[in-house]
Amino acid sequence: MSQGRFAAGFLVPGGLWLVLLFAIPLGIVLAISFGTTDDLGNTIYGWYPENYEQVFDPVFLPVLARSVGFALATVVLCLLIGYPVAYYIAIFGGRWKHVLVAMVVLPFFVNYLVRTYAWIAMLGDEGVVNGVIGGDIKFINTPWAVIGGLVYGYLVFMILPVYAALDRMDPALIEAGKDLYGGPWETFRNVTWPHTVQGVLAGTVLVFLPAVGDFVAAQLLGGPDSYMVGNLIQQQFFAAENWPFGAALTTVMMAFLFVWMVLYLRSAAREVAAE
Amino acid sequence: MIDGRIDRRGLLVAGAGIALAGCGVGDSGGGSKEEVEKPIAKKVDGDLVYFNWAEYIDPAVIKSFEKRYGVKVRETYFDSMSAMMSKLRSGIEYDLIFPTAEYVQRLIQGNQVRKIDRDKLKNADLVYPTFQAPWYDDGSEHTTPYTMYATGLGYRVDNVPDMTGSWRDLGEADTGGKAFMLDDFQEGIGMANQVNGHELNAADDEALEQAKDYLISVKPNLRGFSSDTITTMTSGNANIQHLWNGDIVNIRNQVDNPEDFKFQKCKEGIPVGSDTLAIPVNAKHPGTALLFIEHLLEPENAARNVAWIGYPMPYEGGATESFEGLVKDDPSINVTVDDLENGEQFENLGRENRRAWDRTWTEVKAS
Numbered sequence: 001m002s003q004g005r006f007a008a009g010f011l012v013p014g015g016l017w018l019v020l021l022f023a024i025p026l027g028i029v030l031a032i033s034f035g036t037t038d039d040l041g042n043t044i045y046g047w048y049p050e051n052y053e054q055v056f057d058p059v060f061l062p063v064l065a066r067s068v069g070f071a072l073a074t075v076v077l078c079l080l081i082g083y084p085v086a087y088y089i090a091i092f093g094g095r096w097k098h099v100l101v102a103m104v105v106l107p108f109f110v111n112y113l114v115r116t117y118a119w120i121a122m123l124g125d126e127g128v129v130n131g132v133i134g135g136d137i138k139f140i141n142t143p144w145a146v147i148g149g150l151v152y153g154y155l156v157f158m159i160l161p162v163y164a165a166l167d168r169m170d171p172a173l174i175e176a177g178k179d180l181y182g183g184p185w186e187t188f189r190n191v192t193w194p195h196t197v198q199g200v201l202a203g204t205v206l207v208f209l210p211a212v213g214d215f216v217a218a219q220l221l222g223g224p225d226s227y228m229v230g231n232l233i234q235q236q237f238f239a240a241e242n243w244p245f246g247a248a249l250t251t252v253m254m255a256f257l258f259v260w261m262v263l264y265l266r267s268a269a270r271e272v273a274a275e
Numbered sequence: 276m277i278d279g280r281i282d283r284r285g286l287l288v289a290g291a292g293i294a295l296a297g298c299g300v301g302d303s304g305g306g307s308k309e310e311v312e313k314p315i316a317k318k319v320d321g322d323l324v325y326f327n328w329a330e331y332i333d334p335a336v337i338k339s340f341e342k343r344y345g346v347k348v349r350e351t352y353f354d355s356m357s358a359m360m361s362k363l364r365s366g367i368e369y370d371l372i373f374p375t376a377e378y379v380q381r382l383i384q385g386n387q388v389r390k391i392d393r394d395k396l397k398n399a400d401l402v403y404p405t406f407q408a409p410w411y412d413d414g415s416e417h418t419t420p421y422t423m424y425a426t427g428l429g430y431r432v433d434n435v436p437d438m439t440g441s442w443r444d445l446g447e448a449d450t451g452g453k454a455f456m457l458d459d460f461q462e463g464i465g466m467a468n469q470v471n472g473h474e475l476n477a478a479d480d481e482a483l484e485q486a487k488d489y490l491i492s493v494k495p496n497l498r499g500f501s502s503d504t505i506t507t508m509t510s511g512n513a514n515i516q517h518l519w520n521g522d523i524v525n526i527r528n529q530v531d532n533p534e535d536f537k538f539q540k541c542k543e544g545i546p547v548g549s550d551t552l553a554i555p556v557n558a559k560h561p562g563t564a565l566l567f568i569e570h571l572l573e574p575e576n577a578a579r580n581v582a583w584i585g586y587p588m589p590y591e592g593g594a595t596e597s598f599e600g601l602v603k604d605d606p607s608i609n610v611t612v613d614d615l616e617n618g619e620q621f622e623n624l625g626r627e628n629r630r631a632w633d634r635t636w637t638e639v640k641a642s
Contacts (some may be wrong), residue, residue, distance in 0.1 A: 039626045040381040059634070063641045125453075126511035138452065140512065141499040219458070224497040227640040238355060239460055240633035 033247035041241030051248035060232065067229040070143070071212035074150040075158075078207045079200065081151065082158035086199075087192075090166035091174075101163065108156045116149055116220050141223040149217035154210055158203035165199025166192075198271050205264045209257050229253060305386035306556035311417075317395050321560035322347040323567055326359065326369040331422075333583035336576045343570070346563055363387060368557050370564040376411040376549045377623050379418050388417045388553040389561060391568070398572040403589040405615040406549070410622060418551040419568050422586040424519040425610045425618065426462055426546040429504065429526065433535040434514045442470045442541040445515055446493030453514040455507050456493065458500035460636035461621055462517065462546065463490060469544035475619035478628035483635045490639040500640070505529070508536065519548075520608050521586030524601055528585070538608040547610065547618035549589070589615070 033052070035045045089100045107115065122128045123139035130137060139145055169192070177187035215230030222228075229249070236246030323340075329352040337348050351369075353359040356378050363369070363382075374382060382388045393399045393415065406420040428445060430438055434453075438444050445454055445466075456463055467486035468477045477483075498512070504522045507513035509529050520538055527533035552571065554564045570576055574593025581588055581597040587610050588594040602608040610618075624632060 037626055040384065040623065041626070041629070042381075059638055059641060063637075120506065120510065124510040124512055138498075220503070223499045224494045226499075231640075232637065235460070235633065235637070238357060240629065241357075242630060242633065 029247045029250055032243050033251045035244045035247075037242060037244060041243075043243045048244065051244045052252070054245055055248050055252050060229075063227055063229055063232055066227070067212050070147055070150060070218075070228065071208050071214075073147050074154065074211045075204050075207050077147065077151045078155050078158040078203065082155055082203065083162055083196075083200070086159045086163035086166055090163050090169075091171065097167075101160075104159055105156060112153050113216055115153065116216055119145075119149055119152070120220060140221050142221075143223065143226055145221040145223075146217045146226045146228075149221045150211045150214060153214070153217065154207045157206035157210075161199040161202040161206065162196055163199075165196040169195045198268060201264055201267060205260060208260065212257070213253060308386060310556050311386050311388070312390055314392055315389060315395075315554070315561040315565050317565045317569070318562045319344050319346055319566065320562035322349055323560060323563045324349050324351075324368065324370045324558075325567070326351050326353060326362070326371065327373045328352060328354070331373065331584060332571075333576075333579045335583075336571070336579055339576070340567055340570045344563070344566060348567075363555060366557070368559050369555050370558040370560045371567055372553050372555055373421060373550055374418075374553055376409065376551060377621065379411045379551050379553065380623050382553060382555075383412060383417050387556055389556055389558065390416050391419065391554065391565065393419075395565070396569050396572060398569070398574065398590070401572065401574065401590045401592050401594075403591065403612055403615065405612070406589045409549070410620060412551070418553045419572065420589050421550040421552050421571070422521070422584060423547060423549040423589050423610055423615075424521055424586055425540060425614060426457075426466070426517070426519055426548075427541055428515055428539045429508060429513075429518045429523045430515045430537055430539060431508075431513075431535050432537045433532070438537075438539055440539060440542050442466050442543050444539070444541075445517055446496045448496075448515060450496070450498075450514040452496075452498055453512060454497050455499055455501045455504070455513045455516045456490075456497055457504070457517045458502045460632055463500075463639070464632050464635060465546050465619075465621060466517065466541075469541070469546070469619070472543075475544060475546055476622050476624065476628075478624055478631050480631075483631055487635050487638055491642050494639070494642070519586075520610060521584065523608055524585035534604065537605055540607055540614065545610075545614055545618040547615060547620050549620075 031045055032043055034047055034049065035043050035051075036048045038044055085104065089097055089104070093100050120127070120140060123145065124130070125136065125138060127139075129139065173191050173195070174187055177191040182190060213230045213233075215228060215234045218226045218228040218231050219234075233246050233249045233253070236242045236249065240246075323346060325348050327350070337350070340346075341348055353362065356375055359372060359374065360378070360381075363372070372388075379388075396419070399419065402415070402420060406415065406423075408414050409420070412418045428438070428442070430444075430448075432438075435444075435448050435450055438448065445456065448454070456466075464483070464486050465475045467489045468475055468482055470489055471482065471485045473482040473485075501507050501513075501516070504513075504516050504518040505526055508516050508518075508523075508526045520540075523536060523538045527536050530536060552568050554561050554568075558564055571580065572590065574590070576593075577588055577590050578593035578597035581594050582601065585601065587598040598609060599606075623629075
């Protein structure tokens, strides 16, 4: 057996996995998105492109805009919180580095839904936080709670890539920056930041993509004006019994996210080529 | 336009059959008319494979059934009607399912549930007259009712003392910014229809335009939309919550001051819904299933289930007395035979009307 064929053999399990659990389901979503339903909500396949016309109905615009807004706010907050955390662990973690990373990751082994429910218990009107500060602050059922839930839910996806980028960077570079009379800010701007910008981009994509399609945070922590596109899609599948429209929304959503993914991958590839 | 179902077998060849069945698309998993009609012999014909919502039966009632007939009850659970339907479509064999009334109509139309000979069922005559021939199952030939629920407003009488008996309290009462509407388009628009003097299931343009305006006018008084009513009320986050009457029973069981938690049936109308018991057409042990239904109808067992679930059941005798006992300090939580006569039940809207309702709801939520 030639080495090439041997190597190709390794692709079989992964390839099968992708075909069975990714390509075929995706194909089914596409097929449903062009279908319709009978009177009782059962999906019927066919050619009904009007599902896609419906996606661009102006009624949904505020929902889409809100989802993107919430997701962008989430990215910014994750960056502001996650970068210093990653920086601290990578630069000052020393022999505790791995323990600290493990501590960051550990809560994320708990299901996102469960963690969001924990937030309700923590932040409720008669919850732990109000009890400790002796206040009567309405934390939950606000847009801030939704963004907070999203930040908490996806923060680790920002911390890890930034940490990896910082960890790869030679600490001697920072010293070199200082030797060249760079202040802390100038050293950061001219040395550290350029070395971590790819990590930040990766984190941005990894946080933005799930956040923009999230429905759990808005459903459990949101107020009357927190409806997101994920909730709209969920409504089509679970309540409206309009799977074709739900599938069309999903497809458009995926196409939108795909564009961002491609932009990111191209920028990452350029970076690798430059090195 | 091309119209038509894809042949399931054809897709199996393409290798997509399993995935497709899992997605709940494909044929209905129904049987033939003969299979639906075939009489069921009421005798033990194996262990019971049972498919229900979780926590929707007193475990002691299952235990006593196992002991009585020397069989095992193999329990599995669904978390939504669509999940139940896709499992059925994918061909999994259950002996007993618990569909909501609206889904019964679909199951019957798809030849997916067996006929149940009511004359064979002891205590079937205890079922309230309204449910002897319900809208979803002509002559109650395929199903036996299980629980029922009325929708109204749950409220904290200590924080909102001035309730007026109207749905309008949700949007107008001073709740300190703590009012929740059910996150359920059917309940939301149904309520609006009743406020506007339309039938519960109205779907004409005028009714829906008014429903939209009304619901948007309620939003400023709302803290949010939530169907997790037990959490919102027990956590103190809600002073008024649009909810189902059984939930208030459960809420009162969980708080230190149950006397402060009240239920208001609203004067504009009482939406009533119900769950049922049915035997799928591919059941392997329909005889045991029939015995189990009979077991649930037995007044003593029904009383225990009511006490355990917190929802009323439309049976005379034990079930009714049990629920009256649960709500004796606030009888308004009860659903009486009179309420049922005057109540309005959610019906299947059909495709176009359902979409119109959904669109209205989306407009409300997106606004």
